[in-house]
Amino acid sequence: MTLRLDLLDPATEAEVVHAWVVEDRAQFWMMQDYTLEEVREVYTWIQDQPTHAAYLVKDGDAPVGLFQTYDPRAEEIGDHFDVLDGDLGVHLMVGPASEERPGFTGEVLELVGGFVFSDPAVQRVVAEPDARNAKAIARAQSMGFAPGPVVQLSTKPAQLGFITREAYESVFSKNSSA
Numbered sequence: 001m002t003l004r005l006d007l008l009d010p011a012t013e014a015e016v017v018h019a020w021v022v023e024d025r026a027q028f029w030m031m032q033d034y035t036l037e038e039v040r041e042v043y044t045w046i047q048d049q050p051t052h053a054a055y056l057v058k059d060g061d062a063p064v065g066l067f068q069t070y071d072p073r074a075e076e077i078g079d080h081f082d083v084l085d086g087d088l089g090v091h092l093m094v095g096p097a098s099e100e101r102p103g104f105t106g107e108v109l110e111l112v113g114g115f116v117f118s119d120p121a122v123q124r125v126v127a128e129p130d131a132r133n134a135k136a137i138a139r140a141q142s143m144g145f146a147p148g149p150v151v152q153l154s155t156k157p158a159q160l161g162f163i164t165r166e167a168y169e170s171v172f173s174k175n176s177s178a
Helices: 010-023 022-030 036-050 096-100 104-115 134-142 165-177
Strands: 003-007 052-059 063-070 087-094 124-127 145-152 157-164
Touching: 003 104, 010 022, 010 036, 010 052, 036 052, 036 104, 052 104, 063 104, 087 104, 104 124, 104 165, 134 145, 134 157, 157 165
Parallel strands: 087 124
Antiparallel strands: 003 052, 052 063, 063 087, 124 157, 145 157
16 A cells, blocks of 8 residues: 555545545535535635645545645634644545555554654644544544543534644554554
8 A cells, every 4th residue: 555645636636525525424524515616616725725735645546535734723723722833733534445444544644644743843733523523533542632622613513632743753653663
């Protein structure tokens, strides 16, 4: 398996993202009612922001996930915790093929963690899954995210989670040596 991240091109890759976000399994992504054009518009807007980015996780040439980064100060979530210099917010959705591959989500998490922490300016990653998404919260905690408070956003109750560079390196150096 050769996982990599490629910047998402909304003009040519919105169809892949649209197919994923309208599935039942993507209910917490909150885009199930979006049209293809609305998905394209959202990701065009994201790519136009200096504070946001969207990537396709690819296995070879096959898209297998969607990864987004953002400056928490540029989002509503930044009003709900003490944003520190070096904080970076993230969202991750693994594609439906992941259900057929045990351990796949962990590999994707290691890839995206290595990607964000390859930037020396990033000191802490912030996640804010829907507080009702027990699976995402358990996965984040198993990967070293420390739980923060549950905060009420305009679109959802969010369970904050944080992982520092040191915690990430500790978790993944253990996984690498196992």
